Amino acid sequence: MPEENRVYNGIVREGKEMELTPLEPWIRAKIGTSATGADLRREIDRHQLAKLRKTVDYVRAHSPFYRELLGGVRGSEIRELADIAHLPFTTAGDIQENDLRFLCVSRDEISRVVTLNTSGTTADAKRIHFTEDDLELTTDLFHHGMKALVRPGQRVMILMPGDRHGTIGDLMVKALRRMDVRGIPHGIVLDSGRTIAGIVENEADCLIGIPVQVLGLVRHRDARAIPKGMIKSVLLSADYVPTAIVSEIQSAWGCAVFNHYGMTEMGLGAAVDCRALCGYHIREADLLFEIIDPHTGKPVPDGETGEVVFTTLTRRGMPLVRYRTGDLSRFVTAPCPCGTVLKRLEWVKGRLAGGIRLCGDSVLTVADLDEALFPLPGLLNFRVEISGNGTTDAMVVTVYCGDDPVPELCSLAAKSLEAIPAIRAAVDSRRFSIAPIRASSENWISTGSIKRKIIDSREER
Numbered sequence: 001m002p003e004e005n006r007v008y009n010g011i012v013r014e015g016k017e018m019e020l021t022p023l024e025p026w027i028r029a030k031i032g033t034s035a036t037g038a039d040l041r042r043e044i045d046r047h048q049l050a051k052l053r054k055t056v057d058y059v060r061a062h063s064p065f066y067r068e069l070l071g072g073v074r075g076s077e078i079r080e081l082a083d084i085a086h087l088p089f090t091t092a093g094d095i096q097e098n099d100l101r102f103l104c105v106s107r108d109e110i111s112r113v114v115t116l117n118t119s120g121t122t123a124d125a126k127r128i129h130f131t132e133d134d135l136e137l138t139t140d141l142f143h144h145g146m147k148a149l150v151r152p153g154q155r156v157m158i159l160m161p162g163d164r165h166g167t168i169g170d171l172m173v174k175a176l177r178r179m180d181v182r183g184i185p186h187g188i189v190l191d192s193g194r195t196i197a198g199i200v201e202n203e204a205d206c207l208i209g210i211p212v213q214v215l216g217l218v219r220h221r222d223a224r225a226i227p228k229g230m231i232k233s234v235l236l237s238a239d240y241v242p243t244a245i246v247s248e249i250q251s252a253w254g255c256a257v258f259n260h261y262g263m264t265e266m267g268l269g270a271a272v273d274c275r276a277l278c279g280y281h282i283r284e285a286d287l288l289f290e291i292i293d294p295h296t297g298k299p300v301p302d303g304e305t306g307e308v309v310f311t312t313l314t315r316r317g318m319p320l321v322r323y324r325t326g327d328l329s330r331f332v333t334a335p336c337p338c339g340t341v342l343k344r345l346e347w348v349k350g351r352l353a354g355g356i357r358l359c360g361d362s363v364l365t366v367a368d369l370d371e372a373l374f375p376l377p378g379l380l381n382f383r384v385e386i387s388g389n390g391t392t393d394a395m396v397v398t399v400y401c402g403d404d405p406v407p408e409l410c411s412l413a414a415k416s417l418e419a420i421p422a423i424r425a426a427v428d429s430r431r432f433s434i435a436p437i438r439a440s441s442e443n444w445i446s447t448g449s450i451k452r453k454i455i456d457s458r459e460e461r
Contacts, residue, residue, distance in 0.1 A: 018338040021274035021281045022147035026140075027342065030285040041341040045081060048288050051313035053078050056087070059319050062104035065094065066321060084290065084311065085299050090323045092126055095265075099127040102318045110317055111135060112166030114264045128264045131317040135166050138268045141283050142175035145272045149233040149258055150206050152180035157199055159186050159209035160238065168237075168268055172208065189213040192220040192402075200225050208235045212452070215245045216380045218252045220402065231255045235272075237262065239452060240349055242370035259347055265323055266310060271345055276337040279344040286314045289345065290322070291330055294352050305330040307352055308345070326351045356386055356454045358426035359393065365422075366452055372416040373399070378406030379413070385455040393458060395423070396435045403441055410437040 028040065031047040053075030059066035060073070069088055078084065095102065103110070109131050116126045150156060156176055162169015162185035173183035184202050188210065189195045196217055199207070207214060214234060217223060231253045236246070237260040246257045261280045262270040270287055271280030282289055287310050293300050294307040308327045312319045328351065332344040349367040356364050373382050381400040386393055399413050406412075414437050417423055426432035 018274065018276045019148070021336070021338050021340045021342065022144050023272070023274075023281050023283065024340045024342055026144040027283070027285045037341060044284050044341075047285060048313060049078070049081050052081070052084060052288060052311065055311065055313055055319055055321065059104060059321060063102055063319070065098070065101040070321075081288070082299075084288070084322065087322050089297065089309065090320055092324075092326075095126045095128070096124060099129065099318075102320070103129060104319060105131060105317050114166075116264055126265075129318040130166060130267070134267060134315050134317050135171060137286055137314060139171045139175045141267075141269045141286075142172050143178045145260075145269070145283075146172075146176060146181070146235075147179065148273070148275050149235060149256075150176070150179075150181050154205040154232070155182045155184060155202055156206040156208060157184045157186055157202060157204040159189055159195065159207060159213060161187060163187065171268070189216060192216050193222045196220060196222045196225055199231075204231060206233045206235070207231060208237065210238045211236045211241045211245045212239065212381050215248060215374070216402070218248055219378065219380060223252065226253065228252075228254050233258060235260055240366065240370070241347060242367070242374045244371055244374035248374070261345065261348055263325060265320060265325075267312065267315065270310070274336065274338040274340070279332045279336065279346055281336070281340060281342045281344055284342060286312065288313055289331075289343065292324075294328075300330075302331045303333040305346075308348070328352055351453075356456050358386070358422055359429040359431045362422040362425045364420070364426075364454065366454060368420050368422060369417075369454070372420050373413060376406075376409060376412050376416060378402070378409050382413075383455070385457055388458040391431065393426075393432045394435050395432070396438075398438045398440050400442060401439050405439055405441065410439050413437050 027044065028034065031043060033040065033043045035043050056070065056073060056075040056078065060070050069090070073087065110129045111132045112130045112135060114128045116128065117124065156172070158169045158172050160168045160172070162173065164170065169185040169187070173185055176183035184204065186195065186198060214236060233256045234249055234253070235258045241259050249255070249257050256275070256277060258273040258277065259280065260269065260272045262268055266287060269283070271282040273279070274281055290309040291300050291304070291306040292298060292309050300306040305328055308325045308329050309322055310325065311321050311323070327348045329346050329348045332346050336344050350365050358364055369382065369384060373379055378401050379399050380402050383398045385396045387396060388394060397413065397417065399409060401409055414434060417434055418427065423434070427434070
């Protein structure tokens, strides 16, 4: 490997001069400074501190929830950004309990309400509210963030929901129009063949989609209809992005694959790769990120992995203070090759609650399964369930292989699973087994609204 090349998340990046992330000049304009380098970093920190103080005072004055949670805390008492660690956290359960207590405006000012059934049941639903100004903040992020992927005159196929006002597809079309790029709303992929035909017909230069769905396009029998070189870039969002999927897309289409990190609670968009493709840059004018120890709640040193926590700095309708995401990541301390001073977040690979304890101290994660199974030829998705009675447990795995199954897929999957250290240790304990793997052509649609997870149906210990 050439000395100037580097590896990020298992993917080799060619060493060459990179364009500065478009988020940096955008953020400079938003906070009203022409500073660069270390001076810009100090200006961003000052901006975030001022906005944090205003946000604390704003939510105490207008949100019944935060009036109670923050008590007598005033923004003026926050002397430096590190003081945020003294404020209490907000959790998903708080929103589920009563989302209306978070509102800082009248319900008449709310333009969009997004309901998140995070566990697949309405009882666990979270409702996130946005004013028109809040939606504009997201459109503005999409406008500038997409400058790293596309150029004026190009066409972007948006494989995300876009049929209603304020959806990701709707906001993205508006954002792309501002840079003379045509956004083509498509919706989630329900029929890979039809989607491929649409990509070819519209001569799409860029795709925006859910990782597993884009993999389904790459591995579909009609994928050869897409000429290599037609698609110049892909943006993956709405679910965790396995390295194996990124590598497959790069290999098949010869394009750059960008990763976006965001949650509805963040305002749909939060951070995105630059052209160096080695970590997300954060929209720091609008969001303040922290990494905490998930067990103690204390901040961890930069570079250490922990739970992502964020505070909105510019939202009007439903601001959130120190919201615990449950996602695991870390700040990357090495300078980004693009030369920005913006903070960089490592690609999120899983959730705090995403690990399943097997026998003994073995813990299995979705990321473990992703990297073991997605490299297998012909595999499009999988389902994993752990069942048992407290004495012996079994893992039941179903692999989705579409209409063109690879004959040896099940045996390859079994070998890959057995090579995962957590599974191997559990099997060696003789209290855990892998059931015969089943292949299915059932079309599981991964919408990204509910993150992929391991199903744990074991009886209570």
